[in-house]
Amino acid sequence: xxxxxEIARSRQQDVPLIREILNNGLLAAQxxxxxxxxxxxxxxxxxxxxxxxxxxxxxxxxxxxxxxTMTTDLKRITTPTVKNIREKVIAMIDGGARAISVLTEPxxxxxxxxxxxxxxxxxxxxxxxxxxxFIISEEQIRLGKLCGASNALLIAxxxxxxxxxxxxxxxxxxxxxxxxxxxxxxxxxxxKDSDIKIVIGINNRxxxxxxxxxxxxxxxxxxVHKIFGNTQPVITESGISDRGDIIELSRLDVNGALVGTxxxxxxxxxxxxxLVGNSQPFIKICGVTDxxxxxxxxxxxxxxxxxxxxxxxxxxxxxxxxAKDLFEKSPKYLQRTIVTKGKTIxxxxxxxxxxxxxxxxxxxxxxxxxxxxxxxxxKKLLVPIKMNTLGVEKTIKTINSLxxxxxxxxxxxxxxxxQLIDLNHAKQIVKSCKKYKIILAGGISERNVNYxxxxxxxxxxxxxxxLEENKGKKSPALVQNYIHKIKKIKKSYF
Numbered sequence: 001x002x003x004x005x006e007i008a009r010s011r012q013q014d015v016p017l018i019r020e021i022l023n024n025g026l027l028a029a030q031x032x033x034x035x036x037x038x039x040x041x042x043x044x045x046x047x048x049x050x051x052x053x054x055x056x057x058x059x060x061x062x063x064x065x066x067x068x069t070m071t072t073d074l075k076r077i078t079t080p081t082v083k084n085i086r087e088k089v090i091a092m093i094d095g096g097a098r099a100i101s102v103l104t105e106p107x108x109x110x111x112x113x114x115x116x117x118x119x120x121x122x123x124x125x126x127x128x129x130x131x132x133x134f135i136i137s138e139e140q141i142r143l144g145k146l147c148g149a150s151n152a153l154l155i156a157x158x159x160x161x162x163x164x165x166x167x168x169x170x171x172x173x174x175x176x177x178x179x180x181x182x183x184x185x186x187x188x189x190x191x192k193d194s195d196i197k198i199v200i201g202i203n204n205r206x207x208x209x210x211x212x213x214x215x216x217x218x219x220x221x222x223x224v225h226k227i228f229g230n231t232q233p234v235i236t237e238s239g240i241s242d243r244g245d246i247i248e249l250s251r252l253d254v255n256g257a258l259v260g261t262x263x264x265x266x267x268x269x270x271x272x273x274x275l276v277g278n279s280q281p282f283i284k285i286c287g288v289t290d291x292x293x294x295x296x297x298x299x300x301x302x303x304x305x306x307x308x309x310x311x312x313x314x315x316x317x318x319x320x321x322x323a324k325d326l327f328e329k330s331p332k333y334l335q336r337t338i339v340t341k342g343k344t345i346x347x348x349x350x351x352x353x354x355x356x357x358x359x360x361x362x363x364x365x366x367x368x369x370x371x372x373x374x375x376x377x378x379k380k381l382l383v384p385i386k387m388n389t390l391g392v393e394k395t396i397k398t399i400n401s402l403x404x405x406x407x408x409x410x411x412x413x414x415x416x417x418x419q420l421i422d423l424n425h426a427k428q429i430v431k432s433c434k435k436y437k438i439i440l441a442g443g444i445s446e447r448n449v450n451y452x453x454x455x456x457x458x459x460x461x462x463x464x465x466x467l468e469e470n471k472g473k474k475s476p477a478l479v480q481n482y483i484h485k486i487k488k489i490k491k492s493y494f
Contacts, residue, residue, distance in 0.1 A: 002207040003058060007134045008158040010107055017073050018113075018139040027078050027117065027146060039174065040099040040128045040151055040199060040256060041233050046379040047250040048098035049275045050235065051268075052132065052260030053089065053119060055082055055103070055110040059210040063264040064088075066110050076106050080114040088268055089119050095272025099128040099151070101258055104144070113143055120148025130176060134158060138167050145171045151199075152176065156184040165196045176201050178237065180216060185223060192228055200224055201258065205238040212239030214249065221252050243274050244299050244333025247358060281453060282408070282439060282460025283486055285467065285479070286339060287316035291329040293474045301486055303460070304335035304359060309351065311341055315472035316464070323355050335359055337382065345372055352377065359407060367398055370406065378403050382439070384410040392425045399433045409433070410462055413442030420444075427456045446482040453489050461486075 021027050041048045056062045066081045082088065092100060102119050103111035120129055131144030131152040136159055144152055152173040154164050161177060168175045178201040179185050191198055202217045202224070217236045224234055235256035236249050246257055263271050273279040286306035288294065294305060307323045308316045318326070327336045338355055340348075341363035348362055361382035364370070370383060383406055387395050399409055411429060413421040420443030430438045437459035444452055445466035453461060467482055469475045 002157075003210070004134065004155060004158050004207055007105065007108060008136050008155075011105065011134045011136055011140070014073075014077065014106075015137045015139050017077055018137075018143050021074065021078060021113075022139060022142055022146070026074060027113065027143070039233060040130065040176070041235070042098050046277075047246060047254060048235075048256035049096065049246070049272060050099045050101050050130065050256055050258040051092040051095070051097035051263055051272050052101040052258060053082060053085070053092075053103065053111075053115060054101075054260035054264050055115075056108070057261060058108045059205075060261055060265075062110065063261060077112055078114045078117075079112055080118045081106075081110055081112050082115050082118075085115065085118045086122055089122055091268035092263070092272055093123065093127060095269040096276035096278050097127075097272050098256065099130060101130040101132045101153075101260070102149075103260075104131065104133045104140075113147055116144065116149060117147040128174075131173070135164060141167055141171055141173065145173060149173060153178060153201075156180075156187045161188045162190045162194065165191055165194065165198065169196050174199065176235070178203050179220065179224075180205070180207060182220070182223070185220060185227070189227060199233045199235060199256075200228065201235045201237050202254075203237045214239065214245075217249060217252060217254065221254065225253070240275070242300055242333075243277060243279070243303075244331075246275055246277070247335055248332040250358070251356070278437075280457075280459055281486070281489055282437065284335075284337065284439065284460060284462040285464070285474070285482075286337070286441075286462055287314075287464035287468075287472070288326065288474060289316055289318055289472055290474075291326050293476065293479060294326075294330050294334065296476060296479060296483070297331065297334060298483060299331070299333050301483055301490060302334065304337050305330065306337035306339045306359075306361060306462075306464075308339045309355070310343075311339070320351065320354055327355065327357070337361055339363075345369070348373065348377075352380075361410060367402065370402055375403075375405070378405040379407060381406045382408050382410050384412055384441075386412050387421065387425060387429065388413050388419070392428055395425075395429055396432045399429070399436055399438075402436070404435045406436070408437035408439050408459060410439045410441050411458070412462075420448075421452075423452060423455050426458070430456055430458050446478065446485045449482065449485050450489055 055066050102116040103109045104113045104116050128150045131149035152168050154175045155178045165175045175198045177198050180203050202220050204212045204216050233255045236254045237258040240257050240259045241262050282303045284304040288305045308314045309323050311317050335358040337359040338357045339361040359380050359382050363384050413419045439460040439462050440458045441462035444463050467474050467478045
């Protein structure tokens, strides 16, 4: 018997109590009219982060302080257990979470339906809220809907998936159907030909020893897409600790990640921002030509690296095959960027398909080019803008005319010359383009990076030639010195 079976058996004992709550109106709900949302996922912005309100867990014990004044079984089910729920949930939303998952199992997770009701009262209609329980009965689904949930967890191994999915649909809840292995996947095949819209979750936790690894997601996602089609929404669950994990998993065509433990154990807002990719500073080292230098790019300090592809005039130019090889050898936690110029839309799409980068930096002659690209590429697009060429006012106007969903703007002084960017102008642009992630480039080195960052407060910093003693070859010593300075920025920022 797995821990899931044990919890499912204990939840069965609570069904009569939940039925009593429903029949007697013991839970005063003010959230029944929350708008039904289409999904927990935001496809245009890349991998969504679903942040979980998780007071405790069987594997990690108590994660946050809880209110332990409950006395009766009914209060155990209906009373909020989490102190300062408002503060925690608002921090999740402000950090950039797409949806909120709320645990309601009281024994092993110190949770309650009271937590769910409170969260639904606090959060507006534009945020999906997941009822996270070990659901074996319609009563749990009805109570979750009464509290205001828009989505509900369906664990394939402890129930009849089709029966419960139909009940969830009847109550206007979108099912998150969770699988752990091939046998679970086989159990949910019956949903393929139903008219029920679902999200599939792949749980990375070993149910025997409660350890986690990403092997289940790596192993099952292609099988899920074979059965349910390439457009089937899939999220990954458990074991995610930082942005590097999100970057790694995003390459598997997952649409979202459900994260609980590490958020509860951290500064909630900052942790969610980091997971979403909105924490500062974003640090990119461009013009990498060999994989050896990547081994000294530390996790959670250097965010991304860039390779210059098919630009013969650059001393850092490499071929598409060299870029693919370098990407394969790079640490999984680094965002892999291709930098190119003078390309048609078809050529950009071909490079994207061949090399499969996380980010694409395309030097443009005409910024209307951006809107001619497929929208699915916006989330990985870095748009370079030569501020010295356009001037401040035109730069601001150009940036604000771009789709807000592009990944970021590389504000350069003059494209690879090493000329220092005008800091006063850069500061003005950052303040005037707050919807965009502005990344500074041009003349930045270990000697001035701290001053420049603190003075301008951009989203990120991009360097290349200042880390080279010989053109086209990064110097380990210069890179190490630069990283040392970046660590000081990271420390002071948080």
